[in-house]
Amino acid sequence: MRRLLTVLLLASAAVGISLPARAHNVLISSDPKDGAALSAAPAQITLVFDQAVRQGYAQVGVTGPDGAAMADGAASVATEKVTLKVKPLTAAGAYVVGYRILSADGHPVTGKITFRLTAPASAAPSTAPETAGQTEAQTAAQTPPATPPGTVTASDAADSARAAEAAANGGAGMAVVWIVAALLLLAAGTGVALRRARPAETGQGGDAPATDASRAGGPDGEGRA
Structure with missing residues (x-):
């Protein structure tokens, strides 16, 4: 009888201890870890709880060093894991992650973690500088000719006009x-x-017909009958 009572008491104690443990969800890990110092900015925040988190009730927010909200959309829930994508974290300093979920027993659970970004996000590496020869060659290839082939310029037109005039x-x-x-x-x-014409006229004058006197035999009347 005593053994039976002892077993019942131990079982009751075990149940009494386990019920509070299952009553509220507890955060057991996170990425980044609470209080971490990071040299590279994370792309998302992950919170892991000891029990499954109810869908549709998880809320997570991230605040930057300047107080700006850095969450990129709403948090997603996968069983006991809650994930939140964040905007690019470019400023160095402390970031605060606050969360509010609904436990398996229906009670809300809130909390926060912090992490520090030790260096701002670096800019994208620049391309290697081009050599002078490559730059000149590319410039020459990309620069169109001053006058397209077959185009008559003003000077050519002027030369043609002068040639035509000449x-x-x-x-x-x-x-x-x-x-x-x-x-x-x-x-x-x-x-x-x-x-x-003049000599011909002169010759015709010399051969003019004889006068009556000459036909009569001359001035002395010779030859008259």
């Missing part, structure tokens, strides 16, 4: 020369014709 003036000068030469030839021909 050709026109030269043609007009040659025309004048030919006209003057033709006039000279015409004048020379006219002069030759006139010189030839």
